[in-house]
Amino acid sequence: MKTYECDVVVVGAGPGGSMAAKFCAEGGLDTILIEKKAEVGAPLRCAEGVSKKWLEEVGIALDPLWIRADMIGAVIKSPDGTQFKLDESKAGTEVGYVLERHLFDKALARDAVAAGSKLMMRTSCTGVIREGGRVVGIKVKSMGEEAEIRAKAIVAADGYESQVGRWAGIDTNVKLNDLNSCIQYRMVNCDADMEYCEFIIGRSIAPGGYLWIFPKGNGVANVGIGVMGPLCKGGEPKEYLDRFLAIDPRFKDSQAVEVAAGFVSTCPGLDCAVDDNIILVGDAARIIDPLTGGGICHACRTGMYAGKVLVEAAAKGDFSKASLMPYEKMWRDRMEDKLYRNWMAKERLAELDDETINELVRLISTSDIEEVNVYNLLKTVKEKFPKVVEGFEHLI
Amino acid sequence: MIVNYDKCLHCGGCAGSCPKNAIFLNDYILVFNDDCNRCGRCVRLCPVQALALEARA
Ligand SMILES: Cc1cc2nc3c(=O)[nH]c(=O)nc-3n(C[C@H](O)[C@H](O)[C@H](O)COP(=O)(O)OP(=O)(O)OC[C@H]3O[C@@H](n4cnc5c(N)ncnc54)[C@H](O)[C@@H]3O)c2cc1C
Numbered sequence: 001m002k003t004y005e006c007d008v009v010v011v012g013a014g015p016g017g018s019m020a021a022k023f024c025a026e027g028g029l030d031t032i033l034i035e036k037k038a039e040v041g042a043p044l045r046c047a048e049g050v051s052k053k054w055l056e057e058v059g060i061a062l063d064p065l066w067i068r069a070d071m072i073g074a075v076i077k078s079p080d081g082t083q084f085k086l087d088e089s090k091a092g093t094e095v096g097y098v099l100e101r102h103l104f105d106k107a108l109a110r111d112a113v114a115a116g117s118k119l120m121m122r123t124s125c126t127g128v129i130r131e132g133g134r135v136v137g138i139k140v141k142s143m144g145e146e147a148e149i150r151a152k153a154i155v156a157a158d159g160y161e162s163q164v165g166r167w168a169g170i171d172t173n174v175k176l177n178d179l180n181s182c183i184q185y186r187m188v189n190c191d192a193d194m195e196y197c198e199f200i201i202g203r204s205i206a207p208g209g210y211l212w213i214f215p216k217g218n219g220v221a222n223v224g225i226g227v228m229g230p231l232c233k234g235g236e237p238k239e240y241l242d243r244f245l246a247i248d249p250r251f252k253d254s255q256a257v258e259v260a261a262g263f264v265s266t267c268p269g270l271d272c273a274v275d276d277n278i279i280l281v282g283d284a285a286r287i288i289d290p291l292t293g294g295g296i297c298h299a300c301r302t303g304m305y306a307g308k309v310l311v312e313a314a315a316k317g318d319f320s321k322a323s324l325m326p327y328e329k330m331w332r333d334r335m336e337d338k339l340y341r342n343w344m345a346k347e348r349l350a351e352l353d354d355e356t357i358n359e360l361v362r363l364i365s366t367s368d369i370e371e372v373n374v375y376n377l378l379k380t381v382k383e384k385f386p387k388v389v390e391g392f393e394h395l396i
Numbered sequence: 397m398i399v400n401y402d403k404c405l406h407c408g409g410c411a412g413s414c415p416k417n418a419i420f421l422n423d424y425i426l427v428f429n430d431d432c433n434r435c436g437r438c439v440r441l442c443p444v445q446a447l448a449l450e451a452r453a
């Protein structure tokens with residue numbers, strides 16, 4: 001059996017893995033990045049919407065290659081059609097670009113390679129190797145051949161599946177309440193507004209989740225839905241999406257050119273995303289916005305933090321949990337409060353019936369919010385509907 | 397487990413949701429191991445109803 005040796009092996013070439021590999025390699029570490037699929041960034045499992053501000057924070061330079069559409073606002077709709085439209089002046093950080101994810105992910109993988117990482121495609125991690133109670137590498141199947149990759153540390157960036165962490169003894173299981181089962185069609189020849197991202201909430205439309213329309217220009221839009229775990233009894237996501245598309249006149253002459261499925265976790269992140277010789281990033285660490293399901297920026301940030309912490313750990317020659325704990329502090333300092341707040345908001349929203357949601361959206365649309373973001377929306381809800389934010393008022 | 401590959405979109409959602417970590421998505425093929433306790437979670441969660449439990453032997 002072939003054996004590879006390196007400082008850090010990164011499992012999964014999504015945004016989290018590529019960013020981690022890039023920062024490890026830039027810091028001089030011998031880095032191997034593996035990806036089980038035959039193509040980075042495909043098939044699509046994403047609605048491709050991101051806000052604008054965080055790209056600079058993680059050092060990603062804008063490239064028109066992967067920006068498909070620039071949004072000027074967002075629309076939030078309730079089941080009876082009440083809508084709240086935010087234009088750019090008010091939309092704050094919550095709207096931004098609609099990406100070409102397959103090109104975005106490839107650009108990040110390229111950056112990882114340019115920094116010196118070795119990228120192995122069609123290479124699945126199938127387990128971890130333990131010696132003396134420690135994880136010393138991973139078992140892989142690479143282009144059909146079994147092999148071992150021995151490393152001082154592992155970055156688990158294997159996305160929602162999050163199996164590498166579990167093989168290494170970290171509990172990454174999500175509660176049924178804390179996940180959404182999703183399906184999305186890429187619709188062509190539709191009449192959706194090409195400059196606004198649309199979010200439709202309410203039990204009768206998307207039980208415990210929401211339905212999104214993210215436009216990509218030229219009559220093309222990602223239209224998808226997420227349904228909360230306990231409300232899935234068998235096939236609901238597809239049924240609800242099909243029903244919506246059959247009724248909404250904007251899709252009368254529209255057809256899908258792509259069908260994608262995927263899951264998002266909606267908890268506020270793992271209790272601890274590090275252990276001896278291993279760090280979990282992005283979706284694998286369940287670090288994703290529990291209210292919006294937006295996780296691209298979280299994956300990039302946590303990938304960057306993991307890379308930086310591993311470079312420091314290598315300088316000390318110590319990859320123990322204690323030595324990797326700065327990672328835990330970095331992501332919590334940056335994101336924990338917001339994740340927790342949005343997790344609570346998600347739990348409450350899921351409990352509301354259509355009438356209450358209608359009223360909520362009407363109320364927001366008539367109130368005078370300066371810059372609209374989740375924080376300010378919740379502040380308005382707190383004033384008018386204090387019950388909805390009970391238990392996490394202190395975060396608003 | 398019975399997988400209907402005419403429906404499955406190989407999203408890996410069932411694998412990520414299985415409390416026993418008993419499912420592995422081998423790119424386009426799902427592999428189930430013996431840890432499965434037939435809880436049915438993957439069956440109800442699949443967005444396109446591609447999974448069904450086999451009748452008990
Ligand atoms: C339907 C849907 C819509 C979404 N919409 C948005 C959105 O609009 N905006 C947003 O910001 N986020 C969105 N998200 C979330 C976003 O897609 C994720 O948060 C993001 O992709 C996480 O990046 P990651 O690097 O952690 O994981 P991923 O991008 O999932 O990458 C993980 C990689 O690891 C590979 N892998 C898995 N297991 C193994 C293994 N054993 N061996 C080797 N490789 C492996 C996978 O093939 C994959 O390439 C959406 C998610 C879904 C499901």
Ligand code: SF4
Binds near residue numbers: 261408410421445446
């Ligand atoms: S959740 Fe359904 S569509 Fe996704 S991989 Fe599993 S069986 Fe296939």
Ligand code: SF4
Binds near residue numbers: 413428439
């Ligand atoms: S039935 Fe339960 S234990 Fe078995 S594969 Fe599905 S989710 Fe896992």
